[in-house]
Amino acid sequence: MxxxxxxxxxxxxxxxxxxxxxxxxxxxxxxFSPWVEADRSPxxxxxxxxxxxxxxGTWRFAPALFQALRFLYYVGLPSAALFWGRDAVVGRLLGxxxxxLPAQTGQGDSAWLSASWSSWAQDLGWAAVLGLGATGLLxxxxxxxxxxxxxxxxxxxxxxxxxxxxxxxAIYNEIHWAFYRNAPIVALGLxxxxxxxxxxxxxxxxxxxxxxxxxxxxxxxxxxxxRAALAVVSCLLFLQTQxxxxxxxxxxxxxxxxxxxxxxxxxxxxxxxSAGE
Numbered sequence: 001m002x003x004x005x006x007x008x009x010x011x012x013x014x015x016x017x018x019x020x021x022x023x024x025x026x027x028x029x030x031x032f033s034p035w036v037e038a039d040r041s042p043x044x045x046x047x048x049x050x051x052x053x054x055x056x057g058t059w060r061f062a063p064a065l066f067q068a069l070r071f072l073y074y075v076g077l078p079s080a081a082l083f084w085g086r087d088a089v090v091g092r093l094l095g096x097x098x099x100x101l102p103a104q105t106g107q108g109d110s111a112w113l114s115a116s117w118s119s120w121a122q123d124l125g126w127a128a129v130l131g132l133g134a135t136g137l138l139x140x141x142x143x144x145x146x147x148x149x150x151x152x153x154x155x156x157x158x159x160x161x162x163x164x165x166x167x168x169x170a171i172y173n174e175i176h177w178a179f180y181r182n183a184p185i186v187a188l189g190l191x192x193x194x195x196x197x198x199x200x201x202x203x204x205x206x207x208x209x210x211x212x213x214x215x216x217x218x219x220x221x222x223x224x225x226x227r228a229a230l231a232v233v234s235c236l237l238f239l240q241t242q243x244x245x246x247x248x249x250x251x252x253x254x255x256x257x258x259x260x261x262x263x264x265x266x267x268x269x270x271x272x273x274s275a276g277e
Contacts, residue, residue: 010088011183014081017201018179021073074172078179090247093185093245094178097123123241123245130240131250134233135257138226142261163256170251173227177201177234178244191239193219198235202228226258 082089098116180200185193205211205228214220233254234247241247 008183008186010085011186014077014085014088015183015200017205018073020225021077022204023129025073026208026210030108070172074176078175081179089179089182090186092181092242094245095238095242097241097243104126120243123243123246126240127237127243127246127250130237131253134229135254138229138254138258139261142222142226142258146261149255166255166259167252170248170255173230174234174244174247174251177231178238178247180204181235182240190242194235194239198231201231204218230254 054075066200078089078094082094097120177197181194183193184196184200187193188196203226213226214224230251234251237243237247237250
């Protein structure tokens with residue numbers, strides 16, 4: 001085991017920074033959310049800090065700013081670690097598997113080309129098996145859930161917007177989970193590192209007050225729990241394929257299908273630690 005060697009120290013620093021940032025952001029958001037959501041004007045607020053938070057939260061560009069910050073956290077931070085982190089992230093362990101194309105290979109590389117396509121075909125097989133199994137179980141759970149509760153405001157009608165949001169959330173979550181697996185895999189190996197990475201994502205989620213609140217509410221628990229199930233499916237697929245691209249497609253497909261069934265939220269939970277769900 002290489003927990004704190006020179007080659008892994010940088011990876012743990014980036015990972016620890018991401019975890020700390022998520023915990024701070026989600027707890028601050030939870031602390032200030034009553035101020036933003038309160039039905040009152042800034043003039044009736046009780047303090048300067050409350051008025052500032054109210055102004056920021058109700059700013060017309062606040063949703064766009066929030067999505068930009070989410071993009072920087074979920075995609076920008078792992079990308080920075082990959083390109084500027086002095087080997088803090090290993091592309092192969094992140095799941096950035098290459099697909100060899102005939103135009104990129106010479107006449108003497110036919111064996112490598114054949115092996116690459118064969119590997120991808122095997123990965124597709126595993127993705128299909130896990131995808132069908134996970135979709136069936138989650139669909140059954142969704143139907144059971146809908147029989148027990150009436151649809152709530154988190155569940156909106158399906159459509160183009162839902163599909164784009166599902167794609168966005170698949171990209172954010174899969175990159176985030178892959179990032180959290182990287183350092184543990186370097187230190188502990190593929191199998192244990194994958195599950196330790198999932199455990200770190202779970203710790204991040206449980207440190208989020210909004211997550212803890214929602215899982216205790218029967219009407220809001222299902223979106224959180226279904227995303228947690230997708231995190232487990234992502235780990236199983238990664239153990240078999242180490243292919244982030246297929247994980248993205250599988251996550252998008254399952255989440256979109258659950259959205260059509262009105263068993264997935266029309267938008268992501270508004271917190272930075274939703275990746276651990």
